[in-house]
Amino acid sequence: MKKLENKVAIVTGAGRGIGREIALLLAREGAKVVVNDLGGGADGKGNNAKVADEVVQEIRETGGTAAANYDSVAEFENASNIVQTALNEFGRLDIVVNNAGILRDRMVFKMSEEEWDSVIAVHLKGSFNMTRVAAPIFKEQKGGRFINFTSTSGLIGNVGQANYAAAKLGIAGLTKITALDMARYNVTANAVAPFAWSRLIGTIPTETDTEKERVEKLKQMSPAHIAPLVAFLSSDESADVSGQIFGVRGKEIMVFSQPRPVRSVYNSEGWSIDSISAIKGSLQSAFTPLEVSKDVFPYEPLV
Incomplete structure (x- = not known):
């Protein structure tokens, strides 16, 4: 039996x-899939329904x-529409x-309010x-899976991505609290930081030989490497996995540490600038x- 038989995914x-x-792998594992995409560019602009339609057609052609x-x-009301699509088409949601994500890279001293707001809106508010x-649906049925996408841009750091990093680190926090809030209802929430070539990474400048070499290495990491971990986290096999941050880098899967105190000092008299x-x-x-x-990841990806 397929691992996601009778499941419905967005x-x-x-x-x-x-x-x-x-979407393709979840469908191959038996899930009924709502393929959500407005068909915009890497910056979120534009709208092309064919983008989602083509994936739906591909799934159907392979028997999914x-x-x-x-x-x-x-937009909050759109989330209701997306969930309602799953309920209308397939009768449930699991x-x-x-x-979904966009990029509007800019050094923090040049970033506009619109560039900040748009990235936060899609990544963090969208999640x-x-x-x-x-x-509430998962709570009522006492089961469900949330898989969110974070990034090393937020977990570690990248130049010129204050908006993206803030959103992605915020998603790590959202994931943790969702896992805590929903634990009693047998609902899990985990985050994945992907290393893979995509149209978002395609915006990286390639003006120098070093930059070109870096991009060529990134191109070796297929988006297909990410899907198996997401499928696992979507399955019943992962019922005891929640509140974790994973990374996928080529054929390597990692678990990230999460902030904890590493050193402390105490002063019985309190503190001053001098002390x-x-x-x-x-x-x-x-x-x-x-x-x-x-x-942090200077070594070659295992592809």
């Missing part, structure tokens, strides 16, 4: 890249079951994969919107270096 941003591969939805997750609408300055060195040994993702 995959947002499922028209291309990682979302498409997830799917329906398209073209709403943007950035899995929500919050994958909340879908979670908020689906959670903190005096013990600064004992804390500095535990400071996290100011790094970007490629500093």
Whole structure:
């Protein structure tokens, strides 16, 4: 029996890249899939219904079951429409994969309010919107799966992505609290940080030889590598896995640490600028270096 037989899944941003591969694999594992994608560009602009329709057709041609939805997750009322599509077409909902995303990269001292708001709206608010609408259904049926997408841009850091990093680290927090709030109802929530070539990563500048070499390495990491972990987290096999942050880098799967105290100091008389300055060195040994993702993952991906 297929691992997701009789399950119904929503995959947002499922028209291309990682979302498409997830939708295809969930369908192959027996899930009925709502393919959500408004068909916009990497910056979120534009609308092309064919993007979702083509994935639906591909699923159907291989014997699967799917329906398209073209709403943007950035608006709360649209989340209701997306969930209602699943209920209208397939009668239930078991899995929500919050994958939709856009990029508006800019150095923080140049970033506009619109560039900030649009990225936060799609990634962070969009993930909340879908979670908020689906959670009562999962609560009532005492079961469900949320798989959210975070990024090393937020978990570690990347230059010029204040909006994206803030959204993605916010999604890590949303995932944790969703896992806590929904645990008593047999609902899990986990986050995945993907390393894979996609149209979003395709916006990386390639002006120098170093940049070109980096992009060529990224192109080796297929979006298809991400889908099996998402399928596992969607299945009954993962009932005891919740509140975790995973990474997929080629054929490597990792679990990320989450913030915990690593060093502390105590002063019975309280603290002043001078007394903190005096013990600064004992804390500095535990400071996290100011790094970007490629500093933490300098080795070649296992593809």
